[in-house]
Amino acid sequence: MNSKLHSASAAVAERIERRWAVISVLIIAFLTGMAAYAGVHQATMPQSRVETIDPVKLHMSGEFVESNLGSALEPDGSVTVRVVGQQYSFTPACILVPKDTKVVIRGTSADVVHGILIRQTNINTMLVPGYVSELPARFNRVGEYLMPCQEFCSVGHEGMWAKVKVIEQAEFTALAADKRRLSCVE
Numbered sequence: 001m002n003s004k005l006h007s008a009s010a011a012v013a014e015r016i017e018r019r020w021a022v023i024s025v026l027i028i029a030f031l032t033g034m035a036a037y038a039g040v041h042q043a044t045m046p047q048s049r050v051e052t053i054d055p056v057k058l059h060m061s062g063e064f065v066e067s068n069l070g071s072a073l074e075p076d077g078s079v080t081v082r083v084v085g086q087q088y089s090f091t092p093a094c095i096l097v098p099k100d101t102k103v104v105i106r107g108t109s110a111d112v113v114h115g116i117l118i119r120q121t122n123i124n125t126m127l128v129p130g131y132v133s134e135l136p137a138r139f140n141r142v143g144e145y146l147m148p149c150q151e152f153c154s155v156g157h158e159g160m161w162a163k164v165k166v167i168e169q170a171e172f173t174a175l176a177a178d179k180r181r182l183s184c185v186e
């Protein structure tokens with residue numbers, strides 16, 4: 001009698017375990033599917049290469065010195081945006097880009113891990129000290145977008161954000177004619 005009861009409850013336990021094993025496999029399959037879908041359809045790919053930089057010397061020389069930050073109009077008509085994150089701000093705090101133009105954002109951190117997230121877009125990357133993050137962007141609507149730091153970076157994190165201002169291409173080109181690096185910081 002006792003062993004009959006035991007085998008009956010073992011059968012129930014096995015059924016429940018099987019059910020949960022199936023559910024967890026389905027969840028993993030769903031998440032993998034979503035990641036694959038996002039990668040193929042929204043181009044949210046991991047970076048294909050690693051570019052390193054010395055975070056303590058950023059301000060002294062090289063690409064990320066302060067005078068080189070902001071938006072640069074390239075000879076091919078595209079725009080390169082260089083940005084540095086540090087506790088607790090982005091430099092520049094207002095990024096200026098033209099509409100309907102190929103934009104390449106290059107960013108790094110001067111201290112701890114920060115993140116760039118431009119709201120209403122799929123632009124989202126981490127700024128890791130020692131590494132350069134690069135990602136392509138294109139804005140098809142004139143206006144202002146908020147860019148909060150998306151990676152908790154200590155006590156001032158919630159106050160760390162910047163703005164992205166998208167203007168007409170002609171307006172941007174006119175501004176770029178007499179300034180090497182552009183931003184919308186007043």
Ligand SMILES: [Cu+2]
Nearest residue numbers: 114149153160
């Ligand atoms: Cu931050």
